[in-house]
Amino acid sequence: MRTIRSAIVLALVAALLVVQARAAEPVKIGFITSLSGPAGIIGKHMKDSVELALDHLGRKVGGLDTEIIYGDDQRKPDVGKQLADEMLKKHRVNFVSGVIWSNVMLAVAPTVTGAGTIMVGTNAGPHELAGKMCHELYFTTSWQNDQTPEAMGKYMQDQGLTDVYAMAPNYAAGKDMISGFKRYFKGKVVAEVYTKLGQQDYQAEITQLRAANPKVVFVFYPGDMGIQFLKQYAQAGLREQIPLYSVYTVDEISIPAVGDAALGNLETRYWSPDLKNEANARYVGDFKKKFGYTPTFYGAQSYDGIMLIDSAVRAVKGDLSNKKGMVAAMRKADFKSTRGRFTYNHNHHPIQNFYLLRSVKGAGGEIEMQIQKTVFENHKDAYHQDCPMKW
Amino acid sequence: MTGLLVVEQMLNGLQLGVMLFLVAAGLTLVFGIMNLVNLAHGSLYMIGAYFGVAFLAWTGSFAASVALALLATLVVGMLVEVIAVRTLYERDHLDQVLATFGLILFFNELVAIVWGRAALFASVPPALGGFVELLPGLRYPVYRAVIILVGLAVALLLYVVVSRTRIGMLIRAGASNRTMVAALGVNVRLLYTVVFGFGAALAGLGGLMAGPIYTVQPGMGEELLIEVLVVIVIGGIGSIRGALVGAVVVGMVDTLGRAFLKPMLATVVSPTAADSAGPALASMLIYVFMAAVLYFRPQGLFPAVRSR
Numbered sequence: 001m002r003t004i005r006s007a008i009v010l011a012l013v014a015a016l017l018v019v020q021a022r023a024a025e026p027v028k029i030g031f032i033t034s035l036s037g038p039a040g041i042i043g044k045h046m047k048d049s050v051e052l053a054l055d056h057l058g059r060k061v062g063g064l065d066t067e068i069i070y071g072d073d074q075r076k077p078d079v080g081k082q083l084a085d086e087m088l089k090k091h092r093v094n095f096v097s098g099v100i101w102s103n104v105m106l107a108v109a110p111t112v113t114g115a116g117t118i119m120v121g122t123n124a125g126p127h128e129l130a131g132k133m134c135h136e137l138y139f140t141t142s143w144q145n146d147q148t149p150e151a152m153g154k155y156m157q158d159q160g161l162t163d164v165y166a167m168a169p170n171y172a173a174g175k176d177m178i179s180g181f182k183r184y185f186k187g188k189v190v191a192e193v194y195t196k197l198g199q200q201d202y203q204a205e206i207t208q209l210r211a212a213n214p215k216v217v218f219v220f221y222p223g224d225m226g227i228q229f230l231k232q233y234a235q236a237g238l239r240e241q242i243p244l245y246s247v248y249t250v251d252e253i254s255i256p257a258v259g260d261a262a263l264g265n266l267e268t269r270y271w272s273p274d275l276k277n278e279a280n281a282r283y284v285g286d287f288k289k290k291f292g293y294t295p296t297f298y299g300a301q302s303y304d305g306i307m308l309i310d311s312a313v314r315a316v317k318g319d320l321s322n323k324k325g326m327v328a329a330m331r332k333a334d335f336k337s338t339r340g341r342f343t344y345n346h347n348h349h350p351i352q353n354f355y356l357l358r359s360v361k362g363a364g365g366e367i368e369m370q371i372q373k374t375v376f377e378n379h380k381d382a383y384h385q386d387c388p389m390k391w
Numbered sequence: 392m393t394g395l396l397v398v399e400q401m402l403n404g405l406q407l408g409v410m411l412f413l414v415a416a417g418l419t420l421v422f423g424i425m426n427l428v429n430l431a432h433g434s435l436y437m438i439g440a441y442f443g444v445a446f447l448a449w450t451g452s453f454a455a456s457v458a459l460a461l462l463a464t465l466v467v468g469m470l471v472e473v474i475a476v477r478t479l480y481e482r483d484h485l486d487q488v489l490a491t492f493g494l495i496l497f498f499n500e501l502v503a504i505v506w507g508r509a510a511l512f513a514s515v516p517p518a519l520g521g522f523v524e525l526l527p528g529l530r531y532p533v534y535r536a537v538i539i540l541v542g543l544a545v546a547l548l549l550y551v552v553v554s555r556t557r558i559g560m561l562i563r564a565g566a567s568n569r570t571m572v573a574a575l576g577v578n579v580r581l582l583y584t585v586v587f588g589f590g591a592a593l594a595g596l597g598g599l600m601a602g603p604i605y606t607v608q609p610g611m612g613e614e615l616l617i618e619v620l621v622v623i624v625i626g627g628i629g630s631i632r633g634a635l636v637g638a639v640v641v642g643m644v645d646t647l648g649r650a651f652l653k654p655m656l657a658t659v660v661s662p663t664a665a666d667s668a669g670p671a672l673a674s675m676l677i678y679v680f681m682a683a684v685l686y687f688r689p690q691g692l693f694p695a696v697r698s699r
Contacts, residue, residue: 036499037610044508170670194670195649200605200614203403203535204646211396227510227606235515235532235604237522257510257606293509 030087049299053306062313131386144381146180153184162187408642409542413597417590423629431494433612439595468591627691
């Protein structure tokens with residue numbers, strides 16, 4: 001009698017556990033970004049946007065309970081790879097997303113896709129991953145690095161500018177930015193200068209720049225580096241002498257910290273807070289309401305990343321083991337993107353518009369970015385022919 | 392390439408050097424006297440920068456904000472010593488590194504909570520904006536020139552304090568034989584607190600001068616701290632003179648390397664090879680230099696005299 005009773009109890013407990021396990025199986029997303037140190041502000045923009053996306057989805061990605069595991073890569077490729085390993089093995093995540101820096105992405109993406117897990121990049125776009133190293137399980141909601149400087153190169157070429165002094169940090173994306181720029185800019189490039197990633201003081205480079213006396217300067221200095229460069233460029237008195245064109249340098253992160261040292265600057269981008277579409281109005285409006293500051297493209301891409309994952313999980317009705325189905329759904333880009341409707345190229349990089357933006361004094365007296373015109377429509381990246389993937 | 396360009400780059404190197412010196416001086420004093428590895432010294436630099444911005448917004452006067460920020464950083468430094476660091480003197484270096492690394496995380500989060508994670512706006516005071524013509528054809532930003540002057544003045548002041556005053560004598564005595572100084576009736580505990588606070592104020596001075604040209608943001612001290620550690624290793628741990636020489640040398644090597652290494656390489660190897668090797672080599676130049684110094688003089692250029 002006693003054995004029968006305990007057997008029944010055991011069976012009940014076991015059944016209960018199974019039921020619980022099935023009902024509680026959530027979708028797990030690992031989100032890697034830089035949360036500490038000088039680049040931590042970019043990570044904050046991305047994390048806040050992920051949280052907003054979750055709010056908009058009722059905290060349920062694809063209708064499933066959702067768990068997000070944030071990881072801080074400290075702008076270091078080795079730390080990023082460790083985080084990816086931990087997320088895959090310990091947390092058994094269904095997706096890995098995020099990643100700001102191209103050198104970190106080159107360490108993280110192969111780790112994730114190699115383990116058979118889907119990676120949704122939301123910033124870095126190193127050319128390797130768009131070309132030879134493209135992968136069925138790797139998507140990005142941002143861009144390929146070369147694209148944005150290509151748009152700036154095109155604009156500067158159309159303006160008939162020449163004698164350009166180009167500067168960028170010395171890492172994967174810095175090289176991509178300059179080569180993208182030169183793909184469309186055919187005028188003379190006086191010098192290409194690469195500085196240390198995370199460098200604070202550009203005085204030595206600015207002195208060299210002034211001595212070279214170029215007609216135009218083109219730079220790529222994201223995040224904290226942009227703040228320092230813009231300030232020091234203005235302090236050197238060069239703002240009035242040599243026009244400065246940039247990509248990923250004058251943005252909603254650097255503008256509050258540099259003030260008028262960025263007023264009137266031109267940038268190219270695929271997105272802007274003033275881009276007119278329903279999803280963007282909702283994203284920007286709710287973001288400002290919830291967090292009290294203006295979002296950046298880093299945030300918009302991360303918001304899109306969660307929405308893309310949501311569309312994939314919905315398409316397979318929550319069956320997270322159906323990776324083929326999820327990849328097929330993601331290829332459709334069937335979600336309301338903050339940039340408006342876009343399509344994926346066969347290498348899983350977006351085909352999208354690029355705009356020219358200018359920083360202007362807004363109605364409230366604060367400096368903001370405004371779209372001036374469209375430079376490229378439905379622009380493809382330059383590396384997709386190297387990607388063997390077909391669908 | 393003209394002589395003027397080289398002179399200007401040397402000024403840039405000197406400016407970076409004195410900035411490094413302000414932070415290195417406190418760090419090397421604390422290491423030399425208390426035998427404490429303080430990784431959180433960069434945080435005190437950051438605190439100085441934040442105080443500078445906050446007091447400038449509050450008082451509206453640059454001079455007042457400098458005075459208040461220095462005082463406030465001094466107080467923070469002394470509090471840190473009394474609350475956290477004091478317990479670490481008798482521990483070994485690994486414990487000290489772990490604990491002070493914890494302080495870095497604490498301070499980074501603290502400023503992020505108080506002031507937010509976004510970088511703060513800090514501009515050069517109008518009176519120090521603009522340029523000064525040092526030589527015909529050589530215009531240099533006034534603010535950076537002021538940094539050089541302040542740094543050199545602080546170095547001179549430190550030299551006088553350490554070698555010519557009573558407190559300086561105690562500092563030197565405390566460094567070479569702590570037990571003996573205590574036995575002679577000197578309050579070593581208080582002396583340590585004062586020295587630590589003083590070092591913090593120097594780092595704070597560096598931070599508040601750096602605010603307008605760099606970025607005032609959480610974690611701004613760490614990048615600098617690495618270079619500062621290189622400085623004190625090159626200069627000789629515990630030596631103020633070594634810190635000054637080390638800082639200026641590191642500032643010069645780094646700046647001149649960044650400016651001239653690539654064009655110089657291009658004359659030796661092909662321009663494309665110079666393009667790819669130049670920037671990489673320039674950014675590791677100070678570490679190569681440190682390795683060379685360690686090879687020939689493991690104790691640094693000006694080791695402090697100590698007996699334990």
